[in-house]
Amino acid sequence: MVRVAILILILVFDVSAWAADVCIVNSYPIPPAREVESRVRELLKEHHYNIVNSNCNVKVLIGTPAVVKELNGNDNCKRVYTFVLFPERLGLQNRENFYGVRVFPLPERTYRRFLKSLCLKKKKVAVPISYEMLSIARIYLKNPYFVPIPFKNSPVETFRELLKYKYVYVFPDPKLLKLVNLVTLVNFCHDNGLLVFSGLTDLSRFNLDYVDKLDFEKLAEDIVFLVENSPKEKILPCPCRER
Amino acid sequence: MKSFRRILFLQHAILILGMFLFIVLSSIFSSKLSLEYENKYVKQISSILAENLKLITEIYPNRYLIEESMRRAVKDIPSLNGMCLSLGLEKYCYPEKLNLKYSCSGNEILHNENEIVVCFPVYEEYASQFLEKKKEGYFLAVFNRNYVEQVRNYWFLDSLLISVFFIAFASLIITSIWIDISVDFNKLKKFIDDLKKPDRAFIPLEKQIENFKIEEFKNVAQLIVKLAKEVSHLNEYIKELAITDPLTGLYNRNYLNIVLQKNFIPFWKREKFPLTVALLDIDNFKSLNDIYGHQKGDEVLRKLGQIIRNSIRESDIPIRFGGEEILIIFPSSKKEEAVKAVKRIRENLVKENFGIGRPVTFSSGLADFPDDITVPGELEKLIKLADERLYIAKNRGKNRDILD
Numbered sequence: 001m002v003r004v005a006i007l008i009l010i011l012v013f014d015v016s017a018w019a020a021d022v023c024i025v026n027s028y029p030i031p032p033a034r035e036v037e038s039r040v041r042e043l044l045k046e047h048h049y050n051i052v053n054s055n056c057n058v059k060v061l062i063g064t065p066a067v068v069k070e071l072n073g074n075d076n077c078k079r080v081y082t083f084v085l086f087p088e089r090l091g092l093q094n095r096e097n098f099y100g101v102r103v104f105p106l107p108e109r110t111y112r113r114f115l116k117s118l119c120l121k122k123k124k125v126a127v128p129i130s131y132e133m134l135s136i137a138r139i140y141l142k143n144p145y146f147v148p149i150p151f152k153n154s155p156v157e158t159f160r161e162l163l164k165y166k167y168v169y170v171f172p173d174p175k176l177l178k179l180v181n182l183v184t185l186v187n188f189c190h191d192n193g194l195l196v197f198s199g200l201t202d203l204s205r206f207n208l209d210y211v212d213k214l215d216f217e218k219l220a221e222d223i224v225f226l227v228e229n230s231p232k233e234k235i236l237p238c239p240c241r242e243r
Numbered sequence: 244m245k246s247f248r249r250i251l252f253l254q255h256a257i258l259i260l261g262m263f264l265f266i267v268l269s270s271i272f273s274s275k276l277s278l279e280y281e282n283k284y285v286k287q288i289s290s291i292l293a294e295n296l297k298l299i300t301e302i303y304p305n306r307y308l309i310e311e312s313m314r315r316a317v318k319d320i321p322s323l324n325g326m327c328l329s330l331g332l333e334k335y336c337y338p339e340k341l342n343l344k345y346s347c348s349g350n351e352i353l354h355n356e357n358e359i360v361v362c363f364p365v366y367e368e369y370a371s372q373f374l375e376k377k378k379e380g381y382f383l384a385v386f387n388r389n390y391v392e393q394v395r396n397y398w399f400l401d402s403l404l405i406s407v408f409f410i411a412f413a414s415l416i417i418t419s420i421w422i423d424i425s426v427d428f429n430k431l432k433k434f435i436d437d438l439k440k441p442d443r444a445f446i447p448l449e450k451q452i453e454n455f456k457i458e459e460f461k462n463v464a465q466l467i468v469k470l471a472k473e474v475s476h477l478n479e480y481i482k483e484l485a486i487t488d489p490l491t492g493l494y495n496r497n498y499l500n501i502v503l504q505k506n507f508i509p510f511w512k513r514e515k516f517p518l519t520v521a522l523l524d525i526d527n528f529k530s531l532n533d534i535y536g537h538q539k540g541d542e543v544l545r546k547l548g549q550i551i552r553n554s555i556r557e558s559d560i561p562i563r564f565g566g567e568e569i570l571i572i573f574p575s576s577k578k579e580e581a582v583k584a585v586k587r588i589r590e591n592l593v594k595e596n597f598g599i600g601r602p603v604t605f606s607s608g609l610a611d612f613p614d615d616i617t618v619p620g621e622l623e624k625l626i627k628l629a630d631e632r633l634y635i636a637k638n639r640g641k642n643r644d645i646l647d
Contacts, residue, residue, distance in 0.1 A: 030372045064375060085373060103373060161277040174367065174374055180301040198369045 022049045022227060023056035025070075028063030028083050032216060036082065037062055039220035047224060048075075067092070073232050080122050080226040084220060088139050093234055099226040101219055102238040106142050106210050107169055109200040109237065111149065114167075114210040118195070125163035126194075128158040130175035137171050151175075155185045161194060170198035170208065182206060199238070215239040247428055251421060258417065262410045265276040266403070273402050273429055276364040277395045280361075282352050284385050286321070289361040292316055293382035296328045296335075297365060306335060313337035319349035322390040324358060330365065347381040381382070427460040438471055488563040490541055491548025492557060499562050499570070507560075511574070512620035519573040519581035519611040520622070522629040523588070526604045528567040535599055540567075543603050550591045555584050568633075570626065577613040578646050585609070585644055604642035609634025 022044055040060060044051055061067050061081040067090065070079055081100040084090070092098045105113075107127075115122060124226075127148045128218055129137045134150050146169060151157040155176055162168060169188050177180065177200075185211045186206055189196045197210035204211040218239035226236065248481065295316075299309055309328070314337050317323050327336040327345070347362035355525045361384045366376040434451055437443055448468055455461040486498035494502075511518060525531075532540040544567065555571060564570040573581040585607050593602040610628035612619055632645040639645070 028375070032372070083373070172371065172374060174369060176376075177371050177374055178301055178370055179367040179370050180298070200373055200375065204369050206370060 020049055020057040020227075021052045021055065022060060023052060023054065024060045024062070025066040026062040027066035027069075031204045032214075033062050033083050033215075036216050036220050036223070039217065039222050043220055043224045044227065047228070060223060060227065067098075071095070074153045078227075078230070080223055082223055086136055086139075087235055089136050093232075099230065099234050099235070099236075101226065101236045103214070103219075104172055104201075105199040105238040105240055107140055107146060107171070107199065109240075110170065110197060110210075110212050110216075111145065111167075113212060113240070114195075114197040117210055120167075120195070121123070123166050125167040125169045126158075127161050127169045127171050128155045128162065128173075128176055129171055130173050131175040132175065133171070137173070141171070142176075154205045155181050157190055160187070162194060166194060168194050168196045170196060170200070170203065172200055190239070213241045250271045251425060255418075255421070258414070262414065263625050266407060266410065269401075269406055270403060273399055277399050279323065280398075281391055281395050285322075285359055285361050285384070285391065286363075288320065288386075288552070289326075289363070289382065289384040290599045291330065292323075292326060292384060293363070293365060296326075296382070297330070297368070298330070299329060300333075300627050304333075305481075306333075309335045310337050324385040324387050326385065327381075327383040328365070329382075331380060332378075341383070341385060345383055345385070347383045355387065357388050359391055360384075361386070371483075381646050417489075423456055425457050427457045430455060431460055431464060433465065438467065445475075488548070491544050491563050491569075492552060493561040493563045493569065495563055498560075499564075503560070503572075508620050508622055511622075515619045517577050517612055518619070518625070519576045519578045519609055520625040520629045521571045521573065521578075521581055521585050521609045522564065522626065522633045523569040523571065523585065523605045523607045524633055524637070525567040526606055526637075531599065531603070539597065539599065543597055546595055546597075547588075547592060547603075547605075550588055551597075554584055554588045554591060559584070570629075572622075576611075578609040578614065581646070582609055582644050582646060589642075606633055606636035606641045607644045609644060609646050611646070 002191070024041065025039060028034055038120060041051060056077060058078045060072055061079055063083045064085065067079075067084050067087075069083045069115070071090065075096065078097045079099070081087070081092070081098065083103045083229040084106060086095060087100050088236060092100060111125060114120070122145065125146050127137065127141060127146050128146045129150055131150050131152055134148060137148055139163070148237075149161045153175075168185070170176065170182070170185070176177065176185070182203075183206065186196055186208060188194075190207070196211040198208055199212045201212055201214035204213075221238050222239060249261065249453070270580060288289060296309060296312060299312055313326055313328075313335065317325055317337060318329060325336070325341045325342050327347075328333075329347070345360060345362075351361075352361045353360040353362070364378050365380050365382050366375070367379045385506060430451070434448065437451070445468060452461055452464045452468065455464060467645050480531060486494055486502060488495040499552050525547065528543070531543065544563075547569065550560075551569060551571065555561060555573075558574055559576075560572040560574070562570040562572070571581075571585070573584065593604060596602065597603055608629040610616075610625045612621075612625065615628050632647075636643050636645040
């Protein structure tokens with residue numbers, strides 16, 4: 001009996017010693033990022049992880065600056081990231097020990113949900129994009145249905161071309177997402193009977209026809225899943241709620 | 244123990260000092276607060292201007308339009324001297340000399356001799372918060388320090404004046420309250436002083452009570468008068484007890500020793516009026532006590548006292564001299580006149596039935612001035628003579644009066 005008790009005690013100590021130390025680095029001071037961070041902390045505690053500030057086995061990185069900093073570092077521990085708009089741009093899909101969850105869905109998936117949600121037929125989609133972002137956009141817009149229409153200063157330059165299409169996809173392009181530019185584009189599309197959709201969840205307040213709804217709870221769960229596992233698919237899709 | 248005036252003075256001094264300190268501290272606090280508000284004001288105005296200008300640059304990035312907007316803002320806001328907006332490689336300034344005069348490095352407010360310079364970075368604003376904000380340039384606004392400080396000083400003076408006004412008003416109210424209390428307190432003090440006087444009378448004092456303004460002081464004065472009256476009555480009663488024999492109701496020897504020696508004898512010496520002393524002693528009083536008990540003896544003495552009081556003049560002084568001995572002083576009477584009163588007393592006593600089967604009698608000895616003594620004032624000598632004559636009366640068979 002005593003031997004069994006000692007064995008159990010040893011096992012318990014060993015298990016607690018095996019519990020990984022996790023660091024959380026949040027470089028994105030926006031409310032959704034803070035919400036995800038606090039939820040991840042809760043879930044990690046529930047899964048008996050130690051949340052520490054240094055010397056950790058796994059680093060949870062929230063925001064592009066935190067990931068860029070880690071890319072330059074020598075640390076070889078496992079990194080789980082989110083709130084990185086274009087992980088492929090940083091080559092994270094090829095990096096060892098880097099696992100992430102997309103914060104905006106791939107355009108194809110958004111397009112599928114857009115069609116399904118509004119019961120529409122598949123047609124070509126115009127994507128106004130600034131020249132600076134064109135190369136990045138091409139990585140994500142592989143589907144032949146997406147037609148990038150580049151502009152230099154303002155999306156107004158693309159308006160004549162847009163009239164040839166029925167659907168317009170808003171890509172997370174900083175130039176396009178300037179307040180005036182986006183409002184101008186959405187107004188133009190509505191005035192001309194074009195349907196506008198996007199994968200960026202917080203664009204819903206700009207009266208777009210369809211916007212994917214990001215599930216922050218699922219996002220936090222996916223991060224914890226990546227902390228615990230190392231799947232073959234190194235970037236998990238953006239968790240969206242069905243409308 | 245501190246006097247009320249001292250307490251009043253000290254409290255006033257503390258109050259004035261406290262108010263002075265309050266004004267000084269509130270001035271310092273207001274000054275700091277106003278500086279904070281000044282900074283907030285210039286920063287808020289600057290950020291509104293920056294937002295507007297940035298929006299114009301996004302809608303229609305035209306230098307002339309932006310500079311015209313800046314010119315109008317400078318004209319419309321009196322405290323504003325000028326501003327600069329730097330976005331990427333483009334830099335817009337109004338007036339243009341500002342471009343050379345100032346450079347902006349971070350988020351700061353600089354107070355120069357005549358100007359307040361507000362400087363902060365300008366970030367790219369996106370419709371989605373998922374895109375990270377990038378620093379796009381900076382905004383710089385220059386305010387006229389004198390004008391801003393003038394506004395601040397007006398605000399500061401206003402608040403100071405209001406606080407001084409309120410404090411003065413409060414002081415006025417407190418002082419008037421203290422004055423009311425002080426006036427009533429002085430009245431109470433005078434009232435107590437009047438009460439202490441030996442020749443005081445209660446009726447005028449009671450009239451003084453009506454003059455009090457404050458109810459509580461009035462109540463205290465009423466209570467003092469009530470207590471003083473009770474004390475006075477008690478004094479009278481104690482005095483009465485000290486000089487009166489409780490059994491007979493006549494004066495006791497204290498009266499003889501204190502009052503007569505002190506007041507009456509000097510008066511007699513001065514006026515030299517005739518005076519008779521009669522010393523009465525109840526006959527066979529010891530046997531009456533032995534046979535019928537002390538209660539009967541007391542009854543006889545009580546009755547005798549009553550008879551004496553009823554049989555003599557107001558000015559005559561009856562004193563219970565010893566156990567059953569009564570001394571009566573008859574001022575302005577010779578013994579031939581006084582003996583009539585003694586006989587009247589005897590007649591009345593003999594009439595009384597004490598239930599002992601015989602009448603109670605007494606013997607007396609009388610002596611007077613100027614027949615028996617030549618110098619007025621020698622009361623003791625007269626008493627001694629009367630005592631000797633009483634002894635003779637007893638020896639001659641009692642129930643008689645001896646005058647010689």
